[in-house]
Amino acid sequence: MDSDIINVFDLMQRKESDLPTRLASQEEALDELTCTEPRLGRWFEENTVSYVLAAFNLSDEDFVEVFPDLKHISAVQRQNIIQAFVDHIERCPKCYRKRSFDLEFEGRLESALQENREELLAKLDQSGADEPSEEEHVIYAKARFAHNS
Numbered sequence: 299m300d301s302d303i304i305n306v307f308d309l310m311q312r313k314e315s316d317l318p319t320r321l322a323s324q325e326e327a328l329d330e331l332t333c334t335e336p337r338l339g340r341w342f343e344e345n346t347v348s349y350v351l352a353a354f355n356l357s358d359e360d361f362v363e364v365f366p367d368l369k370h371i372s373a374v375q376r377q378n379i380i381q382a383f384v385d386h387i388e389r390c391p392k393c394y395r396k397r398s399f400d401l402e403f404e405g406r407l408e409s410a411l412q413e414n415r416e417e418l419l420a421k422l423d424q425s426g427a428d429e430p431s432e433e434e435h436v437i438y439a440k441a442r443f444a445h446n447s
């Protein structure tokens with residue numbers, strides 16, 4: 299499982315060897331900014347902005363699986379929260395920046411995955427069905443990058 303995660307990194311670094319350095323400097327840039335509403339912004343500390351928004355957009359069933367502690371939040375409430383997130387990102391210098399870094403990272407990852415599609419598909423065929431999804435790979439990968447730097 300671990301080797302799969304490292305592979306995604308390798309793919310990205312094959313193209314851009316300075317990627318870890320750049321991610322580290324992005325982390326530093328974010329550290330210098332202050333979130334205007336940490337109640338909302340803390341959600342984006344561990345996960346990418348698009349992941350959080352996608353998670354809140356899940357069906358009730360799937361949402362409870364991702365966030366068992368938040369099962370009391372209804373679908374309507376979640377839509378309101380998404381709107382609050384979106385409004386916050388537009389206003390908050392830190393979260394706005396975080397989103398642009400996330401988008402940049404996801405774009406790079408996407409193109410690395412595209413370029414190495416055949417190799418990755420071959421690898422997926424060999425591994426079991428209980429592997430984490432691609433989305434989870436992204437998050438773990440990014441967290442690892444941040445902590446290793």
Ligand SMILES: [Zn+2]
Nearest residue numbers: 333339390393
């Ligand atoms: Zn913020």
